[in-house]
Amino acid sequence: EADIYQTPRYLVIGTGKKITLECSQTMGHDKMYWYQQDPGMELHLIHYSYGVNSTEKGDLSSESTVSRIRTEHFPLTLESARPSHTSQYLCASSESGTGGKQYFGPGTRLTVT
C-alpha cells in the first residue's frame, strides 16, 4: 500500500472558485507528478517535479499551477475553476533509480458546475 494521500477525494464547486488539491507522500520520494484522467480514458501528465523548488509542465496543457516547497507536499491550484476542469486528478511519486515505478494516490474527482 502506497503512502501517498490526496484530499479531498471528491469536490463539487461552482465556476470561478479557486481550489487547491492536496497531495502528500511520506516515502521521501524526490519525484512527484500530477495527471488528469477523464472516465475510461488514458492519463495525461499535467505537471511534474524532480525535487524541491523544481516544477515543470507536462505534456497536456493545463491552466493549473503547482508548487514544491517541501519534498513531501505537491499541491495543485486552479485560480478560477471552469466546467472544462471537471475530471479526475491523480497524484503520483517515484524514487530516483527505480526505473520510474510510480506510486499513486487515490485521486480527487473534481466537478465544476
Added chain:
Amino acid sequence: SQQGEEDPQALSIQEGENATMNCSYKTSINNLQWYRQNSGRGLVHLILIRSNEREKHSGRLRVTLDTSKKSSSLLITASRAADTASYFCATDPGGAQKLVFGQGTRLTINP
C-alpha cells in the same frame, strides 16, 4: 499520438479463464510497466520489465516484451472477480521517468 496503445479496449471473460492484454509502443524504451486501476481509484503498479528482459512473472501475472516488435503482453492466469479493473501499460520514452500511459484495457471477470 499515443506512445502506448492497449488491445483490446475491453475484455470480458469467465472467472477461472486466462486474460491476455497487449500493448504496442512507438519509440525505444528503457522499461515497460503495467498498472491496474480499480474503478474511481488510483493506479497500482503491477510489474516492470526492462528492455533487456523478454519475460517476467509475478504470481498469476506473466509479462512478455518484444522490443523488435515494440510490443508487450500481460497474461493473468486463473482470473478472479477481484481482477476486474482497467489495465494500463506505461513507457518512459525520454528516459526521464516521465511515464506515458496507453488508453487501457477494461477487464471484466464474470462469476
